[in-house]
Amino acid sequence: MAPAVFDHRFGLPLEIAPLKDPYGPDNDPELPVEVLFQGQPVDGIKVFAIRQGISRPPSPVTTRDGKAVVLLDGPGKWLIKAVHMVEYPRAGAEWVSYWASLTLER
Numbered sequence: 887m888a889p890a891v892f893d894h895r896f897g898l899p900l901e902i903a904p905l906k907d908p909y910g911p912d913n914d915p916e917l918p919v920e921v922l923f924q925g926q927p928v929d930g931i932k933v934f935a936i937r938q939g940i941s942r943p944p945s946p947v948t949t950r951d952g953k954a955v956v957l958l959d960g961p962g963k964w965l966i967k968a969v970h971m972v973e974y975p976r977a978g979a980e981w982v983s984y985w986a987s988l989t990l991e992r
Contacts, residue, residue, distance in 0.1 A: 899924060900970050900984035902933065905953070908990050915959045920952045921968050923984065927952025931968050938963040963991045 892907045905918040921931045931948045935956035946954040948968075958964055966988040974982040 895922070895925075897925065898986065900928075900968065900986040902966055902968055902986045902988045904988065908958070908992070913992070915957055916955050917958050917966075918953060918955050919966065919988070921948045921954065921970075921986070922952060923970050928970060931970055934965075934967050936965045936967070938965075958990075958992060961992050963989070965989050 892904050892909070895901060895903055901922045903920045903922065905920055906914075908917055917935075919933060921928050921933060927948070927950070929948055929950045929952065931952075931954075932945045933948060933954045933956055934942070934945045935958060936942055937958075937960060940960070940962070946956060948954045956966055968986050970984045971981050972984070974980065
């Protein structure tokens with residue numbers, strides 16, 4: 887059996903990883919994801935799921951275990967994104983922002 891590709895972690899500073907195959911046979915509109923910062927689940931991150939050309943309702947926020955469920959409720963091109971801000975007092979900056987995205991088409 888071939889390994890699943892969708893659940894590969896790339897080791898990026900901020901990463902959104904689907905917890906099930908977004909192209910699976912059930913075509914379930916609910917996609918569970920995990921948001922990782924430095925390889926660890928991160929709490930309290932808004933996860934946006936935006937379909938091209940469609941405005942969206944409020945976004946879910948990750949739980950303590952870094953998980954959220956996004957709603958992919960129609961066909962089209964999807965952008966799933968998150969931003970994590972970290973205090974960064976060096977070099978005259980107060981914050982550093984990390985951005986992550988996952989794109990797919992259904």
